[in-house]
Amino acid sequence: MQEPPPEPSASVIRAWGRLIRAERIVVGRIEAELKSAGFPSLHWYDVLLELKRGPEGRLTPREIEEAGLFEQYNLSRLLDRMENEGLVRRIPFPGDKRRQLIEITEEGRALQWRMWSVYGAAINRFISAKLTDKEAGQLSALLLKLIQE
Numbered sequence: 001m002q003e004p005p006p007e008p009s010a011s012v013i014r015a016w017g018r019l020i021r022a023e024r025i026v027v028g029r030i031e032a033e034l035k036s037a038g039f040p041s042l043h044w045y046d047v048l049l050e051l052k053r054g055p056e057g058r059l060t061p062r063e064i065e066e067a068g069l070f071e072q073y074n075l076s077r078l079l080d081r082m083e084n085e086g087l088v089r090r091i092p093f094p095g096d097k098r099r100q101l102i103e104i105t106e107e108g109r110a111l112q113w114r115m116w117s118v119y120g121a122a123i124n125r126f127i128s129a130k131l132t133d134k135e136a137g138q139l140s141a142l143l144l145k146l147i148q149e
Helices: 010-036 042-053 061-068 072-084 106-128 133-147
Strands: 088-093 096-104
Touching (some): 010 106, 042 061, 042 072, 042 088, 042 096, 072 088
Antiparallel strands (some): 088 096
16 A cells, blocks of 8 residues: 655645735735726736737637636636637638637737837736845745646
8 A cells, every 4th residue: 555645744734825815815816906996807908919929910719828827718718708809810821621710810919019018017016015126036946847748
């Protein structure tokens, strides 16, 4: 019989709880700021930013999933809504009719830019105002350790 893994320490359990709670609280506050300014959710911003960064403003749905950690079924519905709003368009993948590329439109670029004014200010209010640059660098390094495989 295999022995059970050791229990995590109290410090590790506390860190885990605070990580989850901090993410929920900060993202919730930023989402509220965007909503009060009349903007859609952070998911829309994330998709638009990734597309803007993509070659020629285009990515496959799979690349968007990987960059934004979206589930495929959620992303499909989100892209449908964004396409209906004129923010993205689907175009055929060169040489493969079964695949498609998602391309950001000028309207999508403009919305991403407008959202950044609220989003960037919220990041300053909820993170920069509470952490020094050194602390933010330390937190970033620690979080990187957690997400690396």
